[in-house]
Amino acid sequence: MSMDPIWAGPRRPRWRYLLLDNTDQPLRALDGIASGSCEVAATTRLGGSAQLTIDERGQDIDWMRHRIQITYDPGLRGIDPWPIATMLFTSPRTITRDDRTTHTVDLLSKMSIIDEDTVETRYSLPAGTPIIPTVVALIESTGETRIATTDSDTALAAAMVGSVR
Structure with a gap:
């Protein structure tokens, strides 16, 4: 059995984060993501949730208006990245230690707009x-x-x- 060449060789999978305005128009890539989790649950009322910890790097995020698009790139030649979710920020929990500021923020699906x-x-x-x-x-x-x-x-x-x- 031969291996499909698309799966052969090295992969560089990664998550991408794109900061959007309140009409879902791209503003810029969002860097400084230290950690995160995302749950997409089509069988729930709101469709999922997520949480990110973001290192402060002057990203100038408007927590009440901006949105974030989370995309997964499998790191394979010929396979396009696919969007996982576009989500809304909640108010972050901000911690500053040793001149390093991080924001831990919960993310809500856009279904929360309709729900609320x-x-x-x-x-x-x-x-x-x-x-x-x-x-x-x-x-x-x-x-x-x-x-x-x-x-x-x-x-x-x-x-x-x-x-x-």
């Missing part, structure tokens, strides 16, 4: 309302513009009432 948003009033949708355009409109009402959906003619089988949390 509230509807100002009750609303009802009649049977026959197309589902995908309705969901897209609700997501857009949070200020999000990058929305991935699959077109579908599926409509509500029965009337539905939206409730305020």
Whole structure:
């Protein structure tokens, strides 16, 4: 049995971190990542979470507005890196010791934007309302513009009432 040449030879796998603005536009590569963990869980309400420890290097991160895209590069010739998640920062825990400052920050999936948003009033949708355009409109009402959906003619089988949390 011969080995596939793509897997033969040395690999240099690595994680890449890209700092994004609040509309998911790239600002710059984010360096100084000392450690981290990421859990992508499609079966949970928010889709996953992560945590990073970042060495302060003058990155000028706006913790409340910026986002981070985490990408895995398998380090193989001919295999493109793939994005793992685009996440939101929470308030960091900052520690300074011996002139070294580190920020440990939890990351939330972008689903938390929708999860934390509230509807100002009750609303009802009649049977026959197309589902995908309705969901897209609700997501857009949070200020999000990058929305991935699959077109579908599926409509509500029965009337539905939206409730305020």
